[in-house]
Amino acid sequence: MECLPSYEILYYSNGNIESEHWRQNNQYHRLDGSAYICYFDNGNKRHESWYQNGMKHRLDRPVVIVYYSNGNKQTESWFRYDKRHSKNTPAIIKYCINGDKHWESWYQNNKLHRLDGPAYIDYVLNIGKYYYLNGERLTKEQFKQHIDIYVGCISDELNLYFDDVNLIPIVTNYTFEN
Numbered sequence: 001m002e003c004l005p006s007y008e009i010l011y012y013s014n015g016n017i018e019s020e021h022w023r024q025n026n027q028y029h030r031l032d033g034s035a036y037i038c039y040f041d042n043g044n045k046r047h048e049s050w051y052q053n054g055m056k057h058r059l060d061r062p063v064v065i066v067y068y069s070n071g072n073k074q075t076e077s078w079f080r081y082d083k084r085h086s087k088n089t090p091a092i093i094k095y096c097i098n099g100d101k102h103w104e105s106w107y108q109n110n111k112l113h114r115l116d117g118p119a120y121i122d123y124v125l126n127i128g129k130y131y132y133l134n135g136e137r138l139t140k141e142q143f144k145q146h147i148d149i150y151v152g153c154i155s156d157e158l159n160l161y162f163d164d165v166n167l168i169p170i171v172t173n174y175t176f177e178n
Contacts (some may be wrong), residue, residue: 004025025054040069048065090105
């Protein structure tokens with residue numbers, strides 16, 4: 001038996017909204033906005049999450065956004081069907097309170113993974129860049145070897161080289177076959 005959608009709102013003792021909840025079938029669910037929003041007692045957003053049928057899910061935009069009390073974003077996280085996942089952007093971005101990017105990590109299907117560079121980059125502490133393929137941490141050299149093998153499986157005719165500054169694969173002489 002399907003339950004009707006429900007909306008619940010909770011308040012702080014000062015009268016400001018503490019949280020808002022959208023549910024259907026006793027699960028967080030909302031198609032036209034975030035299904036869970038939590039606020040600081042000053043009224044600024046603290047956290048918002050998008051859900052479909054109880055799963056963190058949203059296409060091409062962050063699913064979970066956490067804010068500092070000043071209103072700046074603290075963290076953005078991408079999910080598809082409850083798994084950390086983003087194809088063309090980092091799946092987690094952590095920001096400093098002033099809005100500068102602190103670090104980012106790239107995931108596909110809940111595993112650290114990136115084909116065109118490091119899957120983890122720290123911009124503040126300078127602790128390094130880390131390379132992952134399907135959750136396996138690799139050295140820069142291992143990463144280059146794996147990418148050469150991966151790309152070789154796509155096409156024997158493919159020429160690939162890396163720019164040494166950003167370790168971005170640059171492909172030449174490749175055409176898609178119909």
